[in-house]
Amino acid sequence: MSSQNPILVIGSTGKTGRRIVRRLTDLGLPIREGSRRSDPPFDWDRPETWAPALDGVDTAFVSFFPDLAVPGAPAAIERLTELAKAASVRRLVLLSGRGERNAERCEEIVRQSGLGFTLIRASWFAQNFDEGVLRDAVLAGTIAMPAGDVREPFVDVEDIADVAVAALTDPTHDGRLYELTGPRLMSFTEVAAELSKATGRPVRYAPISSEEFRAALTADAGPEFANMLTELCAEVLDGRNERLDHGVREALGREPRDFADYAEAAAAAGAWSTATREVG
Ligand SMILES: NC(=O)c1ccc[n+]([C@@H]2O[C@H](COP(=O)([O-])OP(=O)(O)OC[C@H]3O[C@@H](n4cnc5c(N)ncnc54)[C@H](OP(=O)(O)O)[C@@H]3O)[C@@H](O)[C@H]2O)c1
Secondary structure, rough: OOOOOEEEEEOOOOOOHHHHHHHHHHOOEEEEOOOOOOOOOOOOOHHHHHHHHHHOOOOOEEOOOOOOOOOHHHHHHHHHHHHHHOOOOOOOEEEEEEOOOOHHHHHHHHOOOOOOEEEEEEEHHHHHOOOOOOOHHHHHOEEEEEOOEEEEEEEHHHHHHHHHHHHHHHHOOOOEEEEEOOOEEEHHHHHHHHHHHOOOOOEEEEOOOOHHHHHHHHHHHHHHHHHHHHHHHHOOOOOOHHHHHOOHHHHHOOOOHHHHHHHHHHHHHOOOOOEEEEEO
């Protein structure tokens, strides 16, 4: 970094963002957090908060909430890139999702924006099982998902954060698209077995239909989130992502972390030992 301008981390309190903030802080780099709780606040639902967050920033990490799969995401990303250009931001690092049509539209908007960019296209996060929507399922001992026998190359968010920090701090990553997967294709049955081993409690996978999934999620999280996640699962858990990619190696020159190592470390850190842990 040639200047002391802060690096903006949008989604700074989320699974990815808080790890990026920690790494950048450890490197002694100035950061500006971007969340509804930060000062200035950044709120995707209040576009008037975006320009103040971008002011005086060279580089920004962009994690959209709740997911680039929602219909309004491309318009929001388009508006953000326009404001970023107006604020003389030079580079965006976009967190995207693998195999998602809408996410690819957002990538294209960033690619065509005239800004410098790095695109991080990630597969399903391992941390969904301890910091995200599937934590309660793991605690209850049954992961009920509309996933059949599909295999997914779950990626560790620690690896995503390492790639994002590399992209934010080293311009040689400009113009690159990194597809990040873990090192192993895993069925949800295999995931449940790893989680059983790591937690010392039985965890099983129960394949369910999309409609059963939607109904259960609606009761827990409301119809909007339930519809979004059900549609997203139907889109990306159809086998299209049943292949490994090598974005971690391309970006960092090392192999990604295996799911078993994630599960063991999360269990050792107490991830599933209390129901009150903050999730995102
Ligand atoms: N989960 C996966 O498997 C997966 C896979 C591939 C790609 N992705 C992508 O990852 C992104 C999510 O990243 P993540 O999982 O690291 O984030 P996250 O853990 O879901 O957290 C995002 C943060 O966004 C903030 N937030 C909530 N509502 C907001 C709003 N209206 N405006 C601004 N911020 C808001 C929250 O912070 P405050 O409460 O402090 O505001 C929260 O901490 C999504 O865009 C998704 O497409 C996810």
